[in-house]
Amino acid sequence: MERNPTWIPVVAAAIADTEGRFLLQQRPIDKHHGGLWEFPGGKVEAGENPRFALVRELNEELTILVKETALVPIAFAESPPDNPSPGIVMQLYKVVEFQGIPVAEAGAGLGWFALAEAAGLPMPPLDVALVDLLAERAQ
């Protein structure tokens, strides 16, 4: 077994409305996992703090302004051990407060979904795991 495996850190946002629906983004069709729905976010750049990475991604992807102090870590998901290296560790932060109105980037879709609806959407594997985790906790 690798003693020091390399992981790609990915951060994602759980943004909920007052009815408990989550904001999900549909990846542009020409990208990896194109057409799949995911929690907004993206890769942490080399040397970047994960919270600042999520603040940056949410501004780039949705045009909203979030303070790093408005992010609360609530869950994570990781690629299975038999996944070709490097795997992904995806940290999910609850967004307590943000400024602006979320707007999708070019070619991407955006929507608010209850967890039960989200469970029926095509999603990449780690987003599926995170939706399952949130649904279990909500029971």
Ligand SMILES: Nc1nc2c([nH]c(=O)n2[C@@H]2O[C@H](COP(=O)(O)OP(=O)(O)OP(=O)(O)O)[C@@H](O)[C@H]2O)c(=O)[nH]1
């Ligand atoms: N959200 C999510 N992303 C995943 C999963 N598995 C996986 O390989 N990824 C990849 O993790 C990366 C997330 O970063 P990103 O959203 O910044 O990706 P991107 O396409 O904008 O950047 P890129 O062009 O560098 O790939 C994507 O390449 C995405 O395909 C998964 O289960 N969920």
